[in-house]
Each structure stands twice: as C-alpha cells, then as structure tokens.
Amino acid sequence: MQKMKLVVVGNGMAGMRVVEELLKIAPDLYDITVFGDEPYPNYNRIMLSPVLANEQTIDDIILNTREWYAEHNITLHTNARVDRIYRESRVVYAEDGTSAPYDRLLIATGSKPFMLPIPGAELKGVIGYRDIKDTNDMIAAAKTHKHAVVIGGGLLGLEAANGLKIQGMDVTVIHKNDWLLERQLDKTAGKMLQLSLEAKGLNFMLNANTQQLIGHESGEYQGCVKAVQLDDGTELSADLVVMAVGIRPNYALAESAGIYCNRGIVVNDTMQTYDPRVYAVGECVSHRGTSYGLVAPLFEMAKVCATHLANFGIGLYKGSVTSTKLKVTGIDLFSAGDFSGGEDTEEIVLHDAVGGVYKKLIIKDDKIIGSVLYGDTADGAWYFQMLRDRKPIHEIRDMLMFGEDSLGNTGHSGQDKAAAMTDEMEVCGCNGVCKGTIVKAIKEKGLFTIDDVKKQTKAASSCGSCTGLVEQILASALGGGYAPPSTAKSVCGCTDKNHEEVREEIRRHKYLNIPDAMKGMNWRTPNGCATCRPALNYYLLSTWPHEAVDDPQSRFINERVHANIQKDGTYSVIPRMYGGVTTPDQLRKIADVADKYAVPMVKVTGGQRIDLLGVKKEDLTNMWADLDMPSGYAYAKGLRTVKTCVGSEFCRFGTQDSTKLGIDIEKAFDHMWAPHKVKFAVSGCPRNCAESGIKDVGIIGVDSGWELYVGGNGGIKTEVAQFLCKVKTAEEVIEYSGAFIQIYREEARYLDRTVHWIHRVGLDYVKQRVLDDAEGRKAAFERLLYALQGATNPWAERVEKRSEHKEFDIISIPA
Amino acid sequence: MSSWIKIVPLGDIPKLGSRVVRSSKGDIAVFRTEDDKVFALHDKCPHKGGPLSQGIVYGDKVACPLHSWQIHLADGHAVEPDEGQTACFAVKVEDGSVYLEI
Numbered sequence: 001m002q003k004m005k006l007v008v009v010g011n012g013m014a015g016m017r018v019v020e021e022l023l024k025i026a027p028d029l030y031d032i033t034v035f036g037d038e039p040y041p042n043y044n045r046i047m048l049s050p051v052l053a054n055e056q057t058i059d060d061i062i063l064n065t066r067e068w069y070a071e072h073n074i075t076l077h078t079n080a081r082v083d084r085i086y087r088e089s090r091v092v093y094a095e096d097g098t099s100a101p102y103d104r105l106l107i108a109t110g111s112k113p114f115m116l117p118i119p120g121a122e123l124k125g126v127i128g129y130r131d132i133k134d135t136n137d138m139i140a141a142a143k144t145h146k147h148a149v150v151i152g153g154g155l156l157g158l159e160a161a162n163g164l165k166i167q168g169m170d171v172t173v174i175h176k177n178d179w180l181l182e183r184q185l186d187k188t189a190g191k192m193l194q195l196s197l198e199a200k201g202l203n204f205m206l207n208a209n210t211q212q213l214i215g216h217e218s219g220e221y222q223g224c225v226k227a228v229q230l231d232d233g234t235e236l237s238a239d240l241v242v243m244a245v246g247i248r249p250n251y252a253l254a255e256s257a258g259i260y261c262n263r264g265i266v267v268n269d270t271m272q273t274y275d276p277r278v279y280a281v282g283e284c285v286s287h288r289g290t291s292y293g294l295v296a297p298l299f300e301m302a303k304v305c306a307t308h309l310a311n312f313g314i315g316l317y318k319g320s321v322t323s324t325k326l327k328v329t330g331i332d333l334f335s336a337g338d339f340s341g342g343e344d345t346e347e348i349v350l351h352d353a354v355g356g357v358y359k360k361l362i363i364k365d366d367k368i369i370g371s372v373l374y375g376d377t378a379d380g381a382w383y384f385q386m387l388r389d390r391k392p393i394h395e396i397r398d399m400l401m402f403g404e405d406s407l408g409n410t411g412h413s414g415q416d417k418a419a420a421m422t423d424e425m426e427v428c429g430c431n432g433v434c435k436g437t438i439v440k441a442i443k444e445k446g447l448f449t450i451d452d453v454k455k456q457t458k459a460a461s462s463c464g465s466c467t468g469l470v471e472q473i474l475a476s477a478l479g480g481g482y483a484p485p486s487t488a489k490s491v492c493g494c495t496d497k498n499h500e501e502v503r504e505e506i507r508r509h510k511y512l513n514i515p516d517a518m519k520g521m522n523w524r525t526p527n528g529c530a531t532c533r534p535a536l537n538y539y540l541l542s543t544w545p546h547e548a549v550d551d552p553q554s555r556f557i558n559e560r561v562h563a564n565i566q567k568d569g570t571y572s573v574i575p576r577m578y579g580g581v582t583t584p585d586q587l588r589k590i591a592d593v594a595d596k597y598a599v600p601m602v603k604v605t606g607g608q609r610i611d612l613l614g615v616k617k618e619d620l621t622n623m624w625a626d627l628d629m630p631s632g633y634a635y636a637k638g639l640r641t642v643k644t645c646v647g648s649e650f651c652r653f654g655t656q657d658s659t660k661l662g663i664d665i666e667k668a669f670d671h672m673w674a675p676h677k678v679k680f681a682v683s684g685c686p687r688n689c690a691e692s693g694i695k696d697v698g699i700i701g702v703d704s705g706w707e708l709y710v711g712g713n714g715g716i717k718t719e720v721a722q723f724l725c726k727v728k729t730a731e732e733v734i735e736y737s738g739a740f741i742q743i744y745r746e747e748a749r750y751l752d753r754t755v756h757w758i759h760r761v762g763l764d765y766v767k768q769r770v771l772d773d774a775e776g777r778k779a780a781f782e783r784l785l786y787a788l789q790g791a792t793n794p795w796a797e798r799v800e801k802r803s804e805h806k807e808f809d810i811i812s813i814p815a
Numbered sequence: 816m817s818s819w820i821k822i823v824p825l826g827d828i829p830k831l832g833s834r835v836v837r838s839s840k841g842d843i844a845v846f847r848t849e850d851d852k853v854f855a856l857h858d859k860c861p862h863k864g865g866p867l868s869q870g871i872v873y874g875d876k877v878a879c880p881l882h883s884w885q886i887h888l889a890d891g892h893a894v895e896p897d898e899g900q901t902a903c904f905a906v907k908v909e910d911g912s913v914y915l916e917i
C-alpha cells in the first residue's frame with residue numbers, strides 16, 4: 001500500500017513534537033517531509049536563554065539531529081522557506097523552488113518578534129530575540145561593544161538582559177509599565193524582582209516609552225544604531241537594541257493560501273484549520289480565540305493533532321492554563337492563572353520583605369484561581385495542580401500558605417532543596433540516580449515531562465517518593481516549559497480516558513470483559529499494555545462482581561500465581577495466620593514443608609506471620625497441598641494482614657478483645673481484591689501495640705467501645721491515620737470499616753492506597769458517605785459481602801484443579 | 816546441529832501468556848500473542864535476568880515482572896530508552912502443535 005504524504009511547514013518545537021508523537025503511534029502511515037527556514041535541525045528554543053547566559057552551547061540544545069531525521073526516513077529541507085501553498089493541487093513550494101505534494105499538511109510556523117514601528121527600527125544592531133541567529137548576533141555584539149538596551153521587561157526581555165550582562169555588556173531595560181513582568185507578577189513581587197536583578201548589575205527605566213532609535217550617520221558604523229531616545233527626551237547610548245515587546249503569530253503564509261485566519265490560524269479542538277486536510281499547531285494558531293507563547297500548551301496540541309493525523313480520531317484540545325517561571329539562575333519566581341484579583345475574589349498573602357519571600361494566592365468560590373510566588377517557589381507546582389484540578393480548598397485553607405509540607409502529605413522536597421543539591425547527590429534511592437544525571441538528561445535529550453525523565457533516567461520510576469524532587473528539578477531547568485501533569489490524567493498511552501471516565505463507562509455500558517471494554521472505549525492498542533490491563537481487570541471485577549470475567553493474563557505475575565516473585569525468579573509463600581495467631585500444629589506443618597522443599601529462608605514478617613522464601617515455581621502447588629493452609633494474599637492488591645495485639649484476654653491493660661476482632665475481620669474480608677493492598681490493625685487499648693495509627697483501617701479498643709482510624713500508611717511515606725468515628729460494638733466496627741473499604745474499592749483509582757484516595761476526595765466526603773448516610777453505609781457493606789460471597793482459598797483451588805493450571809508445569813525436552 | 820522439537824499443543828499456552836521450556840541452553844520462554852503468533856526468547860531479561868515468561872504480554876511485547884522493562888518478542892530487544900537484547904529461538908506452529916528449533 002502506498003503511504004500517505006505528510007508535509008510539515010515549520011521545523012520548530014510544535015511541528016516536530018507532532019511528528020514525534022505521530023511516529024510513536026502510527027510509524028508507518030506517512031512519508032514525511034519537513035520544511036524549515038532556519039539552517040538547523042529542530043532545537044530547543046527555550047534553551048536559547050541558557051545559551052546566551054553561557055550555561056549551555058548550541059550543540060547541547062539540538063532536539064532532533066539530522067541523523068534522527070534520516071533514521072526515521074523524514075525528508076528535511078533546511079534553509080527553505082515555504083512561500084506558496086496550492087491547496088487545490090495540494091503542493092507546497094519553497095522560495096528556492098523545492099516542492100512537495102501532500103495528503104495532509106501541518107503548518108507550524110511559530111511566531112515572530114514584534115518590532116516597534118518607530119523611526120530607526122530598521123537600523124543595524126536592532127534585533128528581536130527568537131532564534132539561534134539572534135543569539136549568535138548578541139554574543140558577537142558583546143565581544144566588540146559595550147552598551148545594550150533591551151526594550152521590554154517581560155520574560156524574554158529579562159532573560160535577554162541577564163544573558164547580555166553575563167556576556168559583559170552594560171544593560172538597561174526599558175519598560176513601559178510600573179513594574180516588571182506585569183503580566184506574570186503583581187506590583188509587590190515585580191518590585192522584589194527588580195531589586196534582585198539590580199543586584200546582578202542590570203539597570204531599569206520604568207514607565208518609559210521609546211520614541212526613536214538614532215543611528216551613526218557616518219564613519220565605520222554608519223547605518224548602525226547609536227542611541228535610544230525616550231519620549232521625555234532622555235537619550236541612552238546603545239550599540240545593540242533588543243526588542244522584546246511581544247510576539248505575533250506567524251500566519252502570513254496560511255493567510256496567503258486562503259486559510260481562515262484571525263490574529264492566528266484558526267483551528268478547532270482537533271487542531272484542524274478550515275481546510276480539513278490542513279492542520280496547524282504551535283504559536284501560529286488561534287484556538288478558541290487564544291494564542292499561546294509557551295511550550296506546554298503547544299505540546300498538548302501536538303498530542304491531540306498526532307492522534308487525528310494517525311486517524312484515531314480521538315482526543316480534543318480544550319485550551320490550557322499556563323504557568324511561568326523566569327529562567328535566570330538564582331531567581332525564583334512562579335506565576336500561574338489570574339492574579340489580578342477582582343470583585344468576588346479573596347487573597348491570601350505572605351510577605352517577608354527582608355527574607356525576600358512573597359506569596360500570594362487568589363481564591364474564588366473555594367478554589368485557587370491564581371498564584372504569584374517569589375523567593376520560595378517550592379509549592380508552585382502544587383498550587384498549580386490544585387488550580388488546574390479546581391480542587392476545593394476549605395479543608396486545608398488554614399495551612400495552604402505554609403505549603404504542601406505543612407500538611408505532611410507527600411515526600412516532596414522544595415525548590416530550595418533541589419537547588420541546594422550538588423550534582424552528585426542522589427535523588428532516586430531506588431535506582432541510584434543523581435541530580436547531575438537528571439539535569440544532564442533534561443538538557444541533552446530535551447525532556448519536558450516527568451514521564452520522559454522516568455523513562456530516560458529511571459528516576460522516580462520505582463517507588464515514586466522522589467517525584468516531587470524530580471518535578472522541582474524539571475521546573476527549574478525548563479522554566480515555563482514545564483507543566484505538571486494534571487492529576488486527572490489518562491490511564492496510560494493506550495487511551496485518553498482517565499480512571500474515572502473508564503470506571504463510568506464500564507458501569508454505564510456494563511462491560512464484562514477486557515476485549516469488549518477496550519473496543520467500546522476505542523482503545524488505541526489491540527490488547528492494551530502492562531499498565532492498563534491490570535487496572536481494567538480490577539475495574540471490571542469490582543464493578544460487576546460475579547459477572548465480569550477475571551483475566552489472569554491481565555494480572556501481574558504475583559496475583560496470577562498467588563505467590564510473590566523474587567529477584568531470582570523464585571517465589572515466596574506466606575500462609576494466612578488470622579490475626580497473627582498460630583498453633584503448634586500449624587508451626588509443625590510449616591516446619592515440615594520447609595524441610596521437605598529445602599526452603600532457603602524462613603522468616604517472620606512485619607505482618608505477624610511466616611514467610612517461606614525462595615520456592616521454585618514448579619514446587620508451589622505441591623507445597624500448598626502439603627501445607628493445607630489458606631493463602632495469606634501477601635502478593636495481592638487486596639486484603640493483606642490484620643495485625644492484632646494480645647488484648648483483654650491476657651494483657652493487664654486490655655480493654656477489648658482485639659485479637660478476636662482482628663481474626664473476625666480477617667475472615668470477613670478474606671479474598672478481597674482492592675485498588676491496592678489493604679491492611680488493618682486492631683489494638684486492645686490506646687497503647688496501640690498493633691500500630692493501628694499507620695494502617696488503612698486502624699482500630700483501637702477503649703473502655704467504652706472502639707475507635708476507627710482510616711487512611712494510615714506505614715510505607716513509602718508515613719501517614720498517620722485520621723480519626724473517623726467511635727462505635728460501641730464489634731459488629732459495628734465490621735460494618736463501618738467494610739463500608740469504608742467498599743467505597744474505596746468502588747471509587748479509588750487503581751494503585752491508590754486509601755490515603756491517596758482520601759487526599760483526593762477529602763475526609764469530609766468519607767464521613768458523609770460512611771457516617772451521615774446510614775442507609776448508604778449499610779448498602780455499601782452489603783455490596784462488599786455480596787462481592788465476597790463464595791470466594792475460596794486460591795491455593796486449594798489450584799491444588800484441586802491442577803490440570804487447568806498448566807502454567808506451573810515446566811516443559812522438559814530431551815537434552 | 817539444531818533441529819525442530821515438538822513442544823506442546825498451541826492450546827496449552829495461554830493467549831497473551833507463555834510456558835517455560837527447560838533445555839540444555841537454559842530456560843526458554845515460549846509466548847503466544849492474542850492473534851496466535853508464537854515467539855521464543857531466552858527466559859532472562861537483559862536488565863537483571865528477570866524471568867520474562869512471568870511477565871504481562873501485550874501486542875508483541877512482554878513487560879518483565881521484576882522492573883517492567885519492555886521487551887520485543889520478535890527480536891528480544893528492549894524497548895527504548897532501555898538498552899539490551901535477549902537471545903531468540905525459532906518457533907513455529909504446525910498442525911496445532913508448537914515446535915522449537917534448538
């Protein structure tokens with residue numbers, strides 16, 4: 001079959017991002033030709049500032065080398081400006097006569113610096129700041145000249161000014177407003193920024209308007225700029241003038257081809273222009289009336305555009321909320337959303353003028369709508385996340401200003417920590433990745449997202465506790481180029497739907513098996529991946545118990561074989577000892593089995609039972625038969641252990657029979673699958689010897705009844721369980737905790753522990769469902785009991801139906 | 816000299832699953848995809864030797880059970896950016912039986 005032809009005009013960040021996304025999902029669909037009018041392959045434009053500041057070189061910032069284009073069979077024309085598009089015959093022509101026919105055309109021509117239309121604007125030495133050429137011009141000018149004037153105190157202007165200063169020039173920034181970065185900062189923060197930049201040696205003239213540029217009239221520098229004149233008559237010497245007063249979408253080419261434009265190429269939510277064969281992305285487009293000047297939104301557009309070019313026809317771009325950061329080393333500022341205030345908004349402000357810290361949050365209808373941070377930006381990503389997710393804040397409002405750490409709910413470490421770390425310091429303890437490795441990968445490989453960093457460096461890809469730190473490193477390396485992933489993210493690359501949407505569709509359409517679910521929800525891949533299949537399998541089973549089909553091949557190996565895989569491919573066997581109570585008989589059986597199968601290690605676990613480690617897979621079934629004890633589900637996303645203490649039967653302080661209640665709970669909820677593992681503990685008095693304070697459900701006996709705590713976690717990040725309620729009887733404990741767990745089972749995202757789920761929905765919500773709504777609680781508890789009806793010990797099942805479980809048998813062949 | 820050895824009926828390998836064959840060349844994982852293609856790889860992940868046979872199979876890849884490297888079934892290469900390759904063996908299905916070339 002002949003491939004379709006895709007032509008891309010504009011070899012920049014947005015256009016090539018579409019190509020990369022497209023190659024990932026439909027590598028063989030198109031013959032691709034790219035035109036770019038710059039002499040380079042695609043590079044990381046946002047890193048021009050570090051290049052100017054001598055922190056990086058041009059070579060460092062190339063994103064796609066010429067070899068990369070060749071490897072992917074992409075025809076690249078550099079130095080080739082497209083000046084004609086013939087939409088009827090579907091061909092584009094470049095100025096040098098090169099032409100290319102297309103079936104689909106992608107326009108990604110970016111934008112142009114806006115040059116003030118003032119007298120002298122055409123003089124030599126007057127430039128914008130947009131590309132490698134401008135950057136090289138500035139570096140060259142600094143070698144021979146002294147005075148630079150930057151017009152415009154926005155992000156780009158300040159980065160240019162900082163770079164020129166580092167290159168050795170005297171720099172003055174002319175800005176027409178009262179304070180710098182007036183679109184990103186309020187006045188207070190703008191003034192603090194000005195002080196810090198003045199300390200670096202920059203000069204500022206605020207409330208100043210440029211009237212004209214004056215050139216040398218004769219001599220060696222005839223035709224070159226000499227001075228800048230302001231409207232009050234002031235003259236400033238200038239050998240170099242950088243205009244950074246804004247950008248204009250570059251849509252002239254599209255417009256000349258008759259494609260509808262309105263201050264940008266007008267596109268719909270699928271990034272299609274008015275000509276259905278022509279797509280457009282990047283700074284050149286106008287989407288719902290907005291043009292963007294930062295890479296994060298462009299990348300979101302690129303993802304959507306690629307799925308449509310790939311004929312998947314899914315994904316909509318609905319606009320972006322952006323955040324910004326200034327890429328000047330040593331200056332921390334962060335700004336997002338709307339911070340101008342207004343009628344029905346409230347402000348929370350923290351200002352330490354001496355310490356150089358300023359934070360302002362703008363709140364409307366119980367949600368953050370804007371934030372400005374200066375000096376301490378550690379919580380920028382966190383506020384931005386809440387802003388994007390429109391998260392209600394009343395529960396944490398009093399602590400909001402003190403940052404995420406004050407809530408004690410993540411392993412996050414602030415900007416200050418990331419910045420203070422040396423390159424050799426370890427960021428990811430699981431995979432041994434140092435800060436230097438991450439920074440290097442971000443810069444050299446052009447990484448923009450946490451996922452990119454995870455894939456390339458493995459940092460944050462195992463237990464995830466360093467994700468916050470990696471985010472900080474990304475944010476400081478990329479400036480506004482970094483957008484934290486929305487928490488409502490899609491399940492994986494196989495679909496655009498997020499967890500909630502997937503659950504909802506499974507419920508609505510009553511999908512009962514994975515193939516139907518994937519088909520019904522337009523999965524992009526024929527049978528998903530190792531991320532979505534286990535999630536789907538769980539959602540099906542938890543939504544339609546007894547009806548949905550359990551797919552063993554979609555379970556992680558541990559759940560498939562009911563044992564925990566070890567580093568050398570052997571397995572561990574942990575039988576249940578309900579409530580941590582055992583008998584001499586059980587111990588004898590365990591000892592006999594350990595002897596018979598020469599188990600390399602027998603260990604008492606942290607969960608009050610015994611672990612037989614290093615068992616060969618082919619021995620598992622025989623061993624289970626000999627043991628004749630139930631599986632402890634120590635491998636499952638499901639009910640793990642119910643730890644207990646001695647309690648009132650023996651302990652002199654015991655107020656309640658915690659051991660018995662623990663055993664009853666473990667039996668009542670045995671065989672339960674859940675989004676992640678679930679652990680209980682029951683202590684007989686507030687001395688709490690079973691450590692109820694760090695369990696998903698912790699129960700503490702008191703003289704008058706039982707206290708229930710939920711959402712504790714003793715793992716990656718210790719979380720203290722929160723008080724839910726106090727009840728009188730053991731039956732009530734089982735009903736309340738069962739209802740809580742059932743709602744978690746029905747509503748949490750796969751791989752969320754209870755604590756993560758509660759953080760998202762709020763403890764108030766949990767209380768409302770479990771405490772205030774008595775009928776709802778009873779119904780939820782009934783649903784749990786129904787789901788568990790008839791469940792049996794999986795080890796016994798495998799022993800009985802050995803012939804149906806061939807996966808345990810090894811096939812031997814003659815030598 | 817290598818020769819084709821009959822292993823098991825195709826139906827004895829679960830779809831999107833695998834079986835382990837113990838041979839003089841070490842353990843070999845024989846995979847079956849959704850559309851009944853079969854592949855055979857040395858049952859050792861190029862990362863830290865994890866048993867690939869125990870991983871989740873999807874498309875024509877398998878995710879290693881130990882640290883989730885993804886391995887192409889067709890040539891044993893790890894999916895980028897991971898680097899490494901595990902050995903492959905020839906397999907075929909004839910008259911409903913799976914044959915392995917050793």
Ligand code: SRM
Binds near residue numbers: 572611695
């Ligand atoms: C066997 C045991 C250690 C021991 O020798 O005592 C153990 C062993 C493992 N734990 Fe654990 N955990 C064990 C008690 C704990 C405890 C303590 C407890 O339960 O009181 C905790 C902290 C409490 C908690 O979960 O809140 C604990 C927190 C973790 C975590 C972090 C969970 C978190 O949400 O932060 C993981 C990783 C995960 O699940 O993703 C983990 C994962 C693991 C795995 C399953 C890693 C894996 O996927 O292969 C380990 C298997 C080792 C092996 O080769 O078989 N293990 N693990 C304990 C088994 C208890 C049992 O009888 O079932």
Ligand SMILES: Cc1cc2nc3c(=O)[nH]c(=O)nc-3n(C[C@H](O)[C@H](O)[C@H](O)COP(=O)(O)OP(=O)(O)OC[C@H]3O[C@@H](n4cnc5c(N)ncnc54)[C@H](O)[C@@H]3O)c2cc1C
Binds near residue numbers: 082
């Ligand atoms: C110095 C600097 C610092 C920045 N810092 C940040 C930052 O910290 N964070 C952030 O998010 N963003 C930053 N930006 C903005 C970011 O670089 C842009 O948003 C992004 O590059 C836009 O991508 P694009 O593909 O739309 O345009 P571009 O990357 O400009 O690509 C368009 C390409 O098309 C070419 N072209 C145009 N017309 C034609 C034609 N007719 N024929 C052939 N080729 C053509 C252009 O030459 C260009 O190479 C910065 C920009 C600059 C200049």
Ligand code: SF4
């Ligand atoms: S048993 Fe738990 S703490 Fe120990 S190495 Fe394994 S996962 Fe880590």
Ligand code: FES
Binds near residue numbers: 863865879880881
């Ligand atoms: S051993 Fe396979 S991913 Fe580590």
